Every structure is written in structure tokens, then in C-alpha cells.
Amino acid sequence: MTDGRTTRRSYRGAMRRLAACLITAAFASAATADTTLSFNIDLRAEMAAGRFDPGRDRLGLRGGAAPLAWDRPLLATPGATPGRYELRLTLPDDAAGGQPLAYKFRIERGAGQEASEGWEPGRNHTVLLNGGEVGVAREFGAAAGDVPVSRSGRIERLGLVPSAHVQAREVQVWLPPGYGQDVEHRYPVLYLHDGQNVFDARAAGAEWQVDEAAQRGVASGRLRPFIVVAVSSTATRTLDYTPSVMTVPAERPGSSSAPQRQGGGIAAYAQFLAEELKPAIDARFRTLPGATDTAVGGSSFGGLASLWLALHRPETFGAALVVSPSVWWDDGFVLRDATASAPKPRPRLWMDMGAREGPQAVALARELAELLGRRGWADGSLRFVEDDRGSHDEASWARRVPAMLDFLYGRPQ
Template sequence: MARETARTAIGELHKHPAFASRILRRKRDVIVYLPPGYDLQPQRRFPALYLQDGQNLFEGATSFVQGKYWRVAETTNELIAAGQIRPLIIVGIDHAGPKRAEEYTPIPSKKLGGGKAERYGGFLLKELKPFLESEYRTLPGAHNTGLGGSSLGGLVSLYLGLRYPEVFGKLAALSPSVWWGGRWIHEFARKEKFPVRPRVWLDIGTQEGARVVQDVRAFRDVLMAKGWIPGLELHHEEVPGGTHDEEAWARRVGPFLRYLFPATKATV
């Protein structure tokens, strides 16, 4: 499969254009960030983090609001250089444009449609993840594998992470739309059995609306009732003045990377 490599000031990015999915019957671009020194350590394997809405992660030209993006590569490079996080591979998965809400939601909404998150999960687990593991030196195991996103991307990351905790052991949910479907994911988490609990970063900005803040707070309470230990397994944060946009989420990249992939003497 075609691969385009760009070595820039922010590190090495590999683009897999028009990655085709038989499960979803559509194509999308996938961008892979490799940590500094990846090529110089051919025997070393790295943790992997899969992020939704890939258009908004690495460059302003492709983001939802032009010029406003998450600065994932820049922030990751800085944290690795400072010895604060483990060097890791980050995969940006482009959303499906007009079909974004369809793929990112676990059940349909009468007004908004959707409900194809399980099929999207099939694409991740059966097509994209195996391909990337054959192309790049990723570490095996849920404790080395993360999933994340914002808004509906945060919702689908929570759903798939809780649905497949044996695959994804680290979840980053920034301003997640846990209100979707009458708080459907709250009830899903209440009923689900968790033989293992992924480590969860859960945040919301105080300027995103009082009701949304309460929705996320209530979901935190659901996880705690299921056994998640605050601090150790669950970080919940209400960001003062935080808004629902790429610039706000860019400021949270460093904190959630430090929480989910903290450096140890053995991994730096």
C-alpha cells in the first residue's frame, strides 16, 4: 500500500493516502507520527495511540478551522525530549466527512442519524490496526495501546475502549459527547462487565455548557461506581474556561499524554 513520508521540523510523518476499508466501504487518509530516533533503534518497539479526526491533529491546512489544530507532533516531541512521556507512535485516522457522526456514534439518533460505531470498530480492529502493526514496530498488549478523540471522537473512543478493554488499555476522551442518545453510553457502562479496566482521561471545558459539564461528571460517577480508582485509573478534569474547539483540545494534549504514557527510567 502506498506510503508518503515527510521529514519535517516536527518529526517524521508517514501518510497512507486513501486507505480502503471493505467493512466501511470507503477510503480515508491515515497519518502516522514516529518518535525521534525511531529509525536509529531498529530492534525497539513502541506504544501506539490511535486518535480520531486525523485531519485536526498534525497540520493547520487540513483542520476543521484552518490554522487551528492539535499540534500533536510538536507537543509529543517536546515531552519526549523532556523525558516526561514514553516515546510512542501516534496514528491519526481521518474522519469520514459527512459520514463522521454515523461512524462515531454507537446508536442512531432520531434527529441526527448515526449508529455505526461497531462497524467503525471492526475497521479499526480487523483492518487498520493489523496493517499498521505489520508496517511499524508497535508494542503488543492493551497496556501499550491507546485510543482517543474529542467530541463525538471522544464518544467513539470511550465506547470502543470499554467494549474492547483487552485491546485498548488507555483512553483519552476530550469533551466527549456522552449525552448522545439520552446518555446511552452511561447505561452501557453500567451494564458492561470489565475484567480489566482501561486507564481513562476524561475532561470537559467549563464553557461548553452547564448541561454538558454535568453529563461528563455523571459519566465519571458511573465509572467510579464500576470500580475505577480516581487518579490511578481515572482522571476527570473540568478545565476552567475550556471551550469546544481545536485550540482548547491542543492545550490538553500534553496533560493527557503525561497521564496515559508517563515516562519511566526503562522506557525513555
């Protein structure tokens, strides 16, 4: 943990050294047009059912690109027709990284409302930002439309992969251009958590676009060819991806929900990845199986899991993408864990955080980066990136994917 002027000076020095690693051009904004969204939402059915009280409740819009956020609403105002609410906002066309913007409306009841209450049911709605004005008029809770699905290159679905340690889960494998032609060549492998969001937007309304970025990078010669294994998460995601047990308090005093102990299942998930899935991938595909050629990555809890795997399974994973990690988990368990860990050989680490993920998240990420620097990770083995435009969502992570792949597989320039 940081304190004192000496630590602040060392922190600033570490940040200057780490800043030298940033590829600012990767996140530079090109000139774009704007899209104005005009929403007209019908709440009359909710009012008739007693689920919305105009005298008490508000209607909020939440989403995955600024000025929208998932943790705070933009409030709609009553329209000319009773029971209808209106909201108008303007966003740059690239606000969602060129993907459909994911959003949902929520009935906002203020302090004391549980986090799961008030949302429109079902999956996220999406809207394309392609310039001009887009009008959305519908009922609150209407079914979301089909999500545009884009996939690039050769992707094999392995179906549900069973395990003796965790729930069975879907696995998909992206193979690089030329894989079918050069039958002697072997490839490094990148394992990614939350694999349902890696190649298309079907599950979350947005995606990482790893297949598009990898296809372009390998085909252009900028990246060495590699294989991507996308490992889907399940309903046990929190358990699987967290390294310690944390007591989560009830969401509000008097709530029917009691404090719960959650998480702490990363060791079992690691057994699945390292002892069950990886041997199966190595047997089926032409991989380079050593730790030097095996990387792991993920975001949020997946970032936490990736760092733990790199620190505690260095014989299997020689590099990790630690994307928007949940450093806050269990009062900063990862800070204590990184202090106590001395993996050999030391894995290469990409770590990042979006400036729009909140000041606490950014401060904790900086603290973790400084700690790793003190523990021996130098500029060549650690790259720390702060994305000025980054939020905690797939579109922000997709924008950083090309730089992540350059870090892992970029050819010398």
C-alpha cells in the same frame, strides 16, 4: 443517574478524589498581552442579491475562543458607510492556545433559522493574536486565506486506507525521535480520530498540536517514546463515531427537512480499527501490539467513540482519551452503556470537559465520571479534568494534550 442526598454526598466525595488527579499547572495562565480585533465587513453584495435585509437581519461573528463561541454570535453594528458592518473585540493573545483564531461571520435571522443557514461559504477564516490591534476589512463571503501549517518530527502519510466496513480514509503516522536509529526498539501506539486535525490546521483552521507536544515530551525524556496514528474522519463521521441510532428532529416546524435517524455505526468502525488498520500498522511499524500498549482517543463524537472502544474492545484498546465527550447523544446512551459494561481488564481512562462548553455538558461529564467511579474505576485508572478555560474546539484540546500524553506515557517523576 443521580438523585437524592446520598448520591450528592457520594458525588462530592468522588469529585474530591478525582480532583486530586488534576494537574492544575498544565492549564495555568501566564501573563499575556491582548490583541484587539477590528472587523469591517462589506455586505452590499448580499443586500443586492436579497440575502441580507438590514431591517430584519443582523450580522454575527462566531468563533473558537471566548468571548466568541460557535453556538452564539457577537453582533456587529452598522458602520458609517451603508452596507458595511463593524465589530471590535479584545482577546488575550493565548485565547486560541497560540494558534490562529478560527472564525466566521453569519447572517443571523433569529428564531426559526436552520443551523446550516447564513454562514459564510467555505472553510473558516483565521487571524493571528499577536498583540496590538489587527484590522480586518473584507467582503462577507470572501475566500479564506491560507492557513499556517506547522508539523513537527517525522510524519508518514499512508494515503487512503481501504476497508470492508467503512469508507476509505486518510491515515498519517507520527514516529518518535530515535525511531530510525534504534531498530530493535518497539513502541506503544495511540490511535486518534479526526486525524486531519491532529498534526496541522489545514482542515479546520486550528489543530491539536499532538506532534509538537509529543516531540517535545519524548525529546526531553518526560515521555516514553510512542507512535501516533491519526485516522481522518469522513462524511460519515456521525455514523462512524456514535454507538446507537438517534432520531434527529427537523430543525424547525415547517422545515423541508424531516426527522432523520442517524448514527449507530461504531461497531463497523471498530472492526476497521481493530481488524484492518491495527494489523497493518503492527506489520509496517515496530509496535508493541498488546492492549496494554494500545490507546485510542478523540473529542466530541470522537470522545464518545473512544469510550465505547475501551468498554467493548478491551482486548484491543487498554486506554482511552475521552475528550469533551458528547454524553448527550441519544438521551445519554453512554451512561446506560457504561452502567451495563464490565470490561476486563479495565481500561485506563482520561476524561475531560471544558467549563465553557455549557452547563449541561459539564453536568453530564461529571455524571459520567461519577458513574465510572462507582463501576470500579479508581484514581489510578480514571483521570477526570475540568478545564476552566476550555471551549469545544481544537485550541482548547491542544492546550490539554501535554497532560493527556503525561497520563498515557509520562515517566515516573
